[in-house]
Amino acid sequence: MNRETEREADRRTGVWLIGARGNVATMAIVGARAIARGVTGETGMVTAREPVASLDLPPVDGFVFGGHDIAPESLVDRAERQRDRNGVPDGETLDAVREDLAEIDERIEVGTAVNCGAAVSADSEQVDESLAIRDVVNLIRDDYERFRERRDLDRLVVVNVASTEPELADPERYDTRDALERAIDEDDRDLPASVLYASAAMTAGHPFVNFTPSTGNALGGLRELAVEESVPHTGRDAKTGETLVKSALAPMFAGRNLHVMSWEGHNILGNEDGLVLEDEENAAGKLASKGDVLDSILPDIGHSRVRIDYTPSLADWKTAWDYVHFRGFLNTEMKMQFTWEGSDSALAAPLVLDLVRLIAHADEHGSGGLQPQLASFFKAPLGVDEHDFSRQLDRLYDYADRHS
Amino acid sequence: MNRETEREADRRTGVWLIGARGNVATMAIVGARAIARGVTGETGMVTAREPVASLDLPPVDGFVFGGHDIAPESLVDRAERQRDRNGVPDGETLDAVREDLAEIDERIEVGTAVNCGAAVSADSEQVDESLAIRDVVNLIRDDYERFRERRDLDRLVVVNVASTEPELADPERYDTRDALERAIDEDDRDLPASVLYASAAMTAGHPFVNFTPSTGNALGGLRELAVEESVPHTGRDAKTGETLVKSALAPMFAGRNLHVMSWEGHNILGNEDGLVLEDEENAAGKLASKGDVLDSILPDIGHSRVRIDYTPSLADWKTAWDYVHFRGFLNTEMKMQFTWEGSDSALAAPLVLDLVRLIAHADEHGSGGLQPQLASFFKAPLGVDEHDFSRQLDRLYDYADRHS
Amino acid sequence: MNRETEREADRRTGVWLIGARGNVATMAIVGARAIARGVTGETGMVTAREPVASLDLPPVDGFVFGGHDIAPESLVDRAERQRDRNGVPDGETLDAVREDLAEIDERIEVGTAVNCGAAVSADSEQVDESLAIRDVVNLIRDDYERFRERRDLDRLVVVNVASTEPELADPERYDTRDALERAIDEDDRDLPASVLYASAAMTAGHPFVNFTPSTGNALGGLRELAVEESVPHTGRDAKTGETLVKSALAPMFAGRNLHVMSWEGHNILGNEDGLVLEDEENAAGKLASKGDVLDSILPDIGHSRVRIDYTPSLADWKTAWDYVHFRGFLNTEMKMQFTWEGSDSALAAPLVLDLVRLIAHADEHGSGGLQPQLASFFKAPLGVDEHDFSRQLDRLYDYADRHS
Amino acid sequence: MNRETEREADRRTGVWLIGARGNVATMAIVGARAIARGVTGETGMVTAREPVASLDLPPVDGFVFGGHDIAPESLVDRAERQRDRNGVPDGETLDAVREDLAEIDERIEVGTAVNCGAAVSADSEQVDESLAIRDVVNLIRDDYERFRERRDLDRLVVVNVASTEPELADPERYDTRDALERAIDEDDRDLPASVLYASAAMTAGHPFVNFTPSTGNALGGLRELAVEESVPHTGRDAKTGETLVKSALAPMFAGRNLHVMSWEGHNILGNEDGLVLEDEENAAGKLASKGDVLDSILPDIGHSRVRIDYTPSLADWKTAWDYVHFRGFLNTEMKMQFTWEGSDSALAAPLVLDLVRLIAHADEHGSGGLQPQLASFFKAPLGVDEHDFSRQLDRLYDYADRHS
Numbered sequence A, B, C, D: 001m002n003r004e005t006e007r008e009a010d011r012r013t014g015v016w017l018i019g020a021r022g023n024v025a026t027m028a029i030v031g032a033r034a035i036a037r038g039v040t041g042e043t044g045m046v047t048a049r050e051p052v053a054s055l056d057l058p059p060v061d062g063f064v065f066g067g068h069d070i071a072p073e074s075l076v077d078r079a080e081r082q083r084d085r086n087g088v089p090d091g092e093t094l095d096a097v098r099e100d101l102a103e104i105d106e107r108i109e110v111g112t113a114v115n116c117g118a119a120v121s122a123d124s125e126q127v128d129e130s131l132a133i134r135d136v137v138n139l140i141r142d143d144y145e146r147f148r149e150r151r152d153l154d155r156l157v158v159v160n161v162a163s164t165e166p167e168l169a170d171p172e173r174y175d176t177r178d179a180l181e182r183a184i185d186e187d188d189r190d191l192p193a194s195v196l197y198a199s200a201a202m203t204a205g206h207p208f209v210n211f212t213p214s215t216g217n218a219l220g221g222l223r224e225l226a227v228e229e230s231v232p233h234t235g236r237d238a239k240t241g242e243t244l245v246k247s248a249l250a251p252m253f254a255g256r257n258l259h260v261m262s263w264e265g266h267n268i269l270g271n272e273d274g275l276v277l278e279d280e281e282n283a284a285g286k287l288a289s290k291g292d293v294l295d296s297i298l299p300d301i302g303h304s305r306v307r308i309d310y311t312p313s314l315a316d317w318k319t320a321w322d323y324v325h326f327r328g329f330l331n332t333e334m335k336m337q338f339t340w341e342g343s344d345s346a347l348a349a350p351l352v353l354d355l356v357r358l359i360a361h362a363d364e365h366g367s368g369g370l371q372p373q374l375a376s377f378f379k380a381p382l383g384v385d386e387h388d389f390s391r392q393l394d395r396l397y398d399y400a401d402r403h404s
Ligand SMILES: NC(=O)c1ccc[n+]([C@@H]2O[C@H](COP(=O)([O-])OP(=O)(O)OC[C@H]3O[C@@H](n4cnc5c(N)ncnc54)[C@H](O)[C@@H]3O)[C@@H](O)[C@H]2O)c1
Pocket: A018, A019, A020, A021, A022, A023, A024, A025, A068, A069, A070, A071, A111, A112, A113, A114, A116, A119, A161, A162, A163, A164, A165, A193, A211, A212, A213, A214, A237, A238, A239, A240, A241, A271, A272, A273, A344, A345, A347, A348
């Protein structure tokens, strides 16, 4: 059969989720299966809209899911908890996919949790902590491989949607492929789980998406590897809420030459991600990637701050209040405020599906290394300085135009 | 002297303001003179920022102001009233330009007020209402001409910043240059003042900016004339507050394929413009141009509405509250709200100066007719369908890149 | 059996709802039955909290429901529509009471719709429009009576929760009991349905609650009757959302001697009540009762306005944005804004149950006429000038203290 | 002359401000002198409004000001800085009182700064740090005494409006008058400045107002002294912004039996007070007094938090965003949000004047110890458990009714 003319619809795409029982993963799986079962639409998916929809992308209803997690709660239980606490998914949708979830849950393997900070709790399961790092990486790679074979997949995309890890100190020490390999060989206990998952995927040639603020594929050594081996990868920290709005609004102030004196952002959220982020150490990475957006678009900004607080009753809902104090003509001081009330994982899940489809496309077209056309999806787009949402999107549209 | 090499800085640019004693006009004049006197900066001016700043534009400190109005209150009195009620301009700035204002005020002529609805009050002065329309147009053109000669100007830009007129019924009847000329000759009493001002300017070859929602240069007959005679003109209804924000935010919902079910906008403002707009008839045009933005960017929008209410205590400040109810993945309903608190004329004034500079540039480079590169300045950009602020700006930046 | 010592728990209280298939009624019935079935609690009910809880009040789980309506849609269908559109009640609660609803729906009689304006649609059923007014009143009274007998009730409370009627012109013409009786006898076609329902109830000695802004028991003639016959009645227009907040906040500005220059209120809602209120005529009464609160608490207020707009996607949710512009010491201008996002009928329903309990208590204790202790429940409390929510509540607490 | 019949207007009241060159103090002095000079009104003063206005209170225009501070910047300079940064006071008002400020500034003495944490900077002046504590107290008392004599005052009220101190550990050790006196004698270096100022005032019989969250008169030993010597005193932490709103709004949720699940409060402010409060240690007291209000009014509240952040561009303006997530009938989750934008010192200053007048009244009528009628002024009213603003005010009105 001629590969050139085979459409993605005829091929089998595997989606391996690190953190496969988390909110984002659960909602992505529920959504994909609900689409497959015809009980929901594609609202919220960028790839369902022109010009991107014209690309030959793997269809969502053909995705084959698997993954790692360290939490024992099953996908079905998690989805039911989300329904009860957030009202998303609704009961009808959940009923339609419950069996799919149960089946997928059996393909979720126990993962590694080295250097995962507060994400690890008393309930957590994880691979034997006394194993050498090299052995952990091999274990993970074997999990990927076994899944690919058993499910007879044409391609496997690995997506990190696990809890945010504490920031890695001095990441420069792993700036080359060699240095990273050596560290793994020498059983360097500083390497965090996200790097091990990414390394296992990328050395095996699997496209990799880092949806989180964790280090993963952002490490120099892995970026080198990706270029040399032509593995497409992208990240980091998906842009779903307050930062998305910032990246659409800040350009307006810049474009009108209005001077932003202060931009305060206050996020409150009630899900596990919020709980983990309250842990100062784990929050550091998140706050950093959120902060960059404003500094990049508004280089003269006087002051900005982002707070993330845990508010249990909100469940998976996130509310952001932003206050922008700016100065215009004749030194006139003015103000803009907004509140954003979004369901965190309902915003994130369709992007997981979009990213799988788009990185599969890059892989299919032999484009390795970072993928600048995917910048609009991330708070800290690897390899791209542009933070203006509209211009980031234009890169995606240009890519779509070039390839359709 | 070789015209090619003469820089705009060495040439004299006249700025003729229709509604020269209004809030916007007063603030534009105060600002320009404060810049000339070195007591304020150029924050809020798009032309002061790269890449536009690289164009050879007439400097603001060289602008020579004149204009028409129908209100007797002097520029100085108006500026003092603005200082007391709004705190803009501040006392120091006003002191620095008071004499300039007094001098400019002497160059303000009495205008025509045909079909101006609620803008005309007991205090209004206006040219003899019994004059034939053709004579009114001639009078206005003579005012422009006299100013240009006496002040020895190289170029005269006419800007309409007069009160919003009631909407003109059946504007198609004036869709050709001939039809319009005939109507003027036949003393058609339906023609509104804005059309007479624009017609007088454009037939005399003066670039024309319509900052208001009034008809003016939007009429088919004048657009035909502009092309045939190569007169640059632009409009209409400057985008300064809520609509500006909408044009930056709505593309975000579109870009993420989020379905906006309802977008409610409520504006409260306390200036004369607000009072005139409360008059339902005069508001019609404004509400229409505000509404287009959403329909164009979000063709599937479920429902939208804009309200403008007069709240006296706000003086020249305008507060907008917008409520956006949208649906994402898995039918999840979410919300965004914002409030915008701006000083209306402090936002508008720098754009008046920008537009004068940019239309003078077009004129200098022989570009007649509508100016799509100026779309970002307007709520209802003539001749341009694009309402996405970021993309409108890109047109301006492309223009700047091409000409610098 | 000695009446003196019989507790309310041993007696049968009937609740007759005018508009029994509307949002408020449906939610009140669902809630009462859900309490009876032990599947929900009493949050939101004032009578469930001390000091009011100490009164001997008829228990909610013993309420026997019946009513009038002009809409054919059954209670079950309405409740299902509410569940689907608003998420309230949730599916589980609805399942627990579905049969109760079906049974109650059979006790809902066709009502009269004279002078009900936009509330009457093509679908409406109503008693023969050609009947004489006196006959209509008699029909209604017979409905009450039959219900009371068949259900063997000790007491019947009639509550008007029907759609808001257009305002009645010149209500003074019915200022005496005689004038009203004469009008009914003379077949005066200006009398609105709410008056006929109230009149039928009160002449038969049934306590009457006017939850709506409609005229009903507010008429002079009925107030006279209530005093003479010692029938307890109360109203009007329940205070559930923006006005409730106003009545708690405005006293703060008053108490600190801060001068409110402007108070703007903008309500958007998506239920049938909103649709009826968009009809200018029907809205008049509502806007009037909302306006009084501020004028009464802040007699020096500079400007206030209330807008109610219909926003379909909100279903039964109501969002209010209020903007308060005030002046403090040294002429300092300051601002407060709030948004309130409430489920209209979930806020109203518990108050219906509270009011039934409390007016039954008054009836039991022989207190006829208006009931000032119930002022906190209403936007336009009949017979009470106090609009400060806290002080209104103090009257209720004093009543509770006196009677427990 | 018969004391009984002498009106307060004929007597001389001294006002000694600890922190006399701070924002609150400056604005209180500017306001009092502006009232005296007839250039401003009494908006924002509770004592200017009935029923309190009927009391025989010392008139504001007769106040004689003096005070302590540790900052060298003069009152005039501070007031000019406030005008430039905040627009309050305005230029005209400042001009009218500039000479009064200069004169009062000469009566400001250098204070003590023991245990004042971040409030003490490189610029600070203070009494010799090596002095024994007893000597410091004596010095302060001498300052009070000298002022009273030189200015020939009938009464001296001491008001603490100095920067917030770090919280005092184990305040119980000073729970008796004896323990406190002993500590002073034994040169206990843990005692903070606020206690020394309060002790010096109260042992000399001067009424004392603690406008701040610092310990001061809240100490057990001083409360004992106040009762034994019949010195009126009150505090602590004036209620001017977000907490004021909370104390008006929270009773509404309680009164309607709505369950508040979360109440998030985020304050941003740009004045020196904000800078000092960013210092975690100094903020502890403030956050504590803010938190009590909700817990007291809503004992079942699920979660609450208050954040105070420093946002330089806001100058003396404070913006609070509060988000209230509550549950009503049928488990319906609803939300209320507000933003409050106030000028901190313009809100505080009139209360300083009110408190001086009212505590002078208590002193005149021989009422020593704590003053529960003043609870409405404070976030943490000493000796009063009631936090409902409306009920607190009722205590003041009852006092006024009793004494007029
Ligand atoms: N809108 C959004 O929700 C959004 C946006 C951007 C980024 N993110 C990021 O996505 C990630 C997931 O968010 P979430 O809301 O689903 O969080 P979650 O806490 O619900 O899920 C995380 C899952 O990862 C699992 N996990 C933790 N450490 C692991 C490890 N070492 N190996 C395997 N599994 C591990 C946890 O057990 C859990 O099931 C977070 O890093 C978050 O910051 C989310």
